[in-house]
Amino acid sequence: MAKPPIYLTTPIYYVNDRPHIGHAYTSLATDVLARFKRLDGHEVFFLTGTDEHGQKVEKAAQDAGEDPQAFTDRVSQAFRDLTITMGFSNDDFIRTTEPRHKAACVALWKVLAERGEIYLGDYEGWYAVRDEAFYGADEIVERDGVKYAPTGAPVEWVREPSYFFRLGKWLPELLRRFDLPEGDAERIDIQPESRRNEVRAFIQQGLKEFGDASPKLDLSVSRTSFKWGVKVPGDEAHVMYVWVDALTNYITAAGYPDTTAQRWKFWPADVHFVGKDIVRFHTIYWPAMLLAAGLPTAKRVFAHGWWTNEGQKISKSLGNVIDPVTLVEEFGLDPVRYFLLREVPFGQDGDFSRKALVNRLNGELADALGNLANRTLSLIQRNCEGRLPGQGDAAVGAPLLDPVHKLTDQVRQRLDRQEFHLALETILASVRDANGYITQEAPWALKKTDLVRMAAVLRALHDALRVYATVLQPFMPTTMAALLDQLGVPPDARDFAALAAPLPEGTHLPPPAPLFRKIELAAA
Template identity: 85%
Template sequence: MAKMPVYLTTPIYYVNDRPHIGHAYTSLATDVLARFKRLDGHEVFFLTGTDEHGQKVEKAAKDAGEDPQAFTDRVSQAFRELTATMGFSNDDFIRTTEPRHKAACVALWQALAGKGEIYLGDYEGWYAVRDEAFYGPDELTERDGVKYAPSGAPVEWVREPSYFFRLSKWLPELLRRYDLPEGHPDRIDIQPESRRNEVRAFIQQGLKDFAERPEKLDLSVSRTSFTWGVKVPGDEAHVMYVWLDALTNYITAAGYPDTAHPRWRFWPADVHFVGKDIVRFHTIYWPAFLMAAGLPVPRRVFAHGWWTNEGQKISKSLGNVIDPVALVEEFGLDPVRYFLLREVPFGNDGDFSRKALVHRLNGELADALGNLANRTLSLIQRNCEGRLPAEAVRDASDAALFASLDTLLATVRNQLDQQQFHLALESVFASVRDANGYITQQAPWALKKTDLVRMAAVLRHLHTALRAYATVLQPFMPATMAALLDQLGVPADARDFGALATPLPEGTPLPPPAPLFRKLDLPA
């Protein structure tokens, strides 16, 4: 039976500055899950791209002395290049300045307006240009006479004509959908649980505060104070609110408004990966827009945490922004990919440390996995004429090795379905530790002198384990695991998860092993 198609997205990244570690982190998680699902037999659509409209971009372009389109062309290209540097396997890269996207925004606006979900009024309130968001007075702090949003962005009082979306109408339905049981087709799943609780509390407090005037919860969805955006159809003095524009990208790429488009079968998205700072936009505004337009809502929104750098908050003013391209040049692509998803539970905040990265690279990748592969394959070269021994019957002394190995794929699949990347890697490396204990205990180099049949069986079992590790780790470290699978003699067309059930034939020639990872000195 064919497996369901899978749609995975990163947020589209705002082009007011160059890419940093946070952008790479979100896209990496999406890439790993996309690669895993493809190897598991799913058809996958993986989308990333750039968000290029709004007052903040208009201001950044002006500050750079550039036309907004030229500015966004230049900065968007840096994000496109990051996908290549990090080895991301996205199927599309969308820009909100593309004609297809503007057409989708207009179609969604017209669908909402046609259903009476948008009306014209006036808006006044505290607005943060940096966040492209309005805030209530109770959310603000004040220092030296300047008011600030919870994000730390300064706010200003704004009054202008605006179109409004009837958000208040949809808030009770959102709460209902958050609380539906797992597996229910209408459920909006917000992960981790702490983010779900935060969003629920935010809506409940808003409904309580404005019980007598729920329209105060309606959302301003147009601006007249700047021009860099998608024009409102029928009223070009207004441009669409940047979040209505930006969020629409997810259905633009799926073919909207053409629901007969081949890509529309992927909608709704299975997971929107986002940073925790934009979880409200994705879990309140976005599903409300979709429900009001009569469209399916995303199945899950997963909001991850933020990185610090050696214990310090990352900021341009401190000069400690982490450049992912420089990291890859220093440590290599696959070790960086591995470390970012191994070090911190996905969803939590984490601290980037060069010392921790080197420890992971040396201890887990080089010593545990790399050394196991080199020892095993070198023994096969020397003692089995460089050819794979025959499949062997397991005996009692093999039980510990296969206890974790036989369930490894199912365990990792379950953990990645919950976006528990660090646990998936821990499961693999717990089994790698079992295999290192097994090779030491079985000592195939000693068996050469006493029991050649058992020696061959042990080496075959170790080869089986290494093939499983290399296959399951491909989404995390594609190039290095391709090299290991080459050394294991696994054909290029036998590297998906289904192929693990078919043993390689006895006598398969294996090339001489080569080191997979280079160990590094600890930073001073």
């Protein structure tokens, strides 16, 4: 039976600045889940890209002395380059300045207008250019005579003609869908639970204050104060609010408005990965617009936390922005990929430290996994003429392999809940058990006393390493490809289904080579 297609997205990244560790982190999580699902037999569509319209981009281009299109072409390329540097396996890279995307935005707007979900009025309220967002009076704080949004962005009072989306009318339906049981096709799942509670409370407060379907809860969805955006069909004095434009990218890439397109089978998205600062847009504005247009909503929105740097908040003014390209150059790609998802529970804030990265690299990758592989494969080279032993007496390998055979399913369960750090801990716990097994069985000593048992022990260790390398491929694709090469696993036998077929006895194994380079703390 064919497994269902999977659609995974990153947010599209705003091009007013260069990529940093936060961008890499969101895309890395998406990439790992996409790679895992492909190995698990699913057809996967993984989307990322750049958000290129809006007042903030227009201003950044002006400050750089560039035309907005030239500016976005240049900065967008930096994000595209990051996908290569970080080894991401995205199937598409969308830009909101592309013709296909503008066409999708216009099509969605027309559907909403035809359904009576958009109307013309005047907007008056507090607006933060930095956030491209409006805020209620109760959210504004004043310091030294300057008013700020909850995010710390300065706000200004704006009054201008605007089209409005009837957001208020859909809020009760959103609350209903948030509370549906797991497995219900209409459920909108927000993770982690703290974010779900935050969004529910925000909606409930608005409904309590203004009542169901109040125009005061409606969303201003156009601007006349700047020009860099998608023109409103039939009224080109207005450009679409950047979030209406940006959020539409997820259906643009799936083929919208052509719902007969090949890619439309992927919609609705299985997981939108986002930072916690944009969770409201993805869990309130976006599903409400989809419902109003008669389209299915995404199944899950997962909002991860923020990184600090050595205990300090990351900011350009402090000069402590973490460049992922520099990290990869210093520590290697796969150790960086591993560390970012190993160190912190996905969904919580975390602190980046070079010492922690070095400790993970040296202790877990080099000492635990790398050393286990090198010891096992070196013993097979020396004691078995470089050929894979037969499986021998199953009872010999059972203490190690019985738990190992459950590992793929355990990792699958963890990743289906986006528990990346727990998936890695599950694998590492098994690697530690394997190190205990090789020490206890001492195959180097068995060579003198029991060649049959020695061969069975080495085969069990090899079989365990094959599972580890296979399930770790999504996290460390290049290094695990090298390990699978050393294990003699053919390129067409590296998915999860292939683990059911043992490698034949006598398979020639190449001489092992170190998988990880240890780093001295003093040098780091």
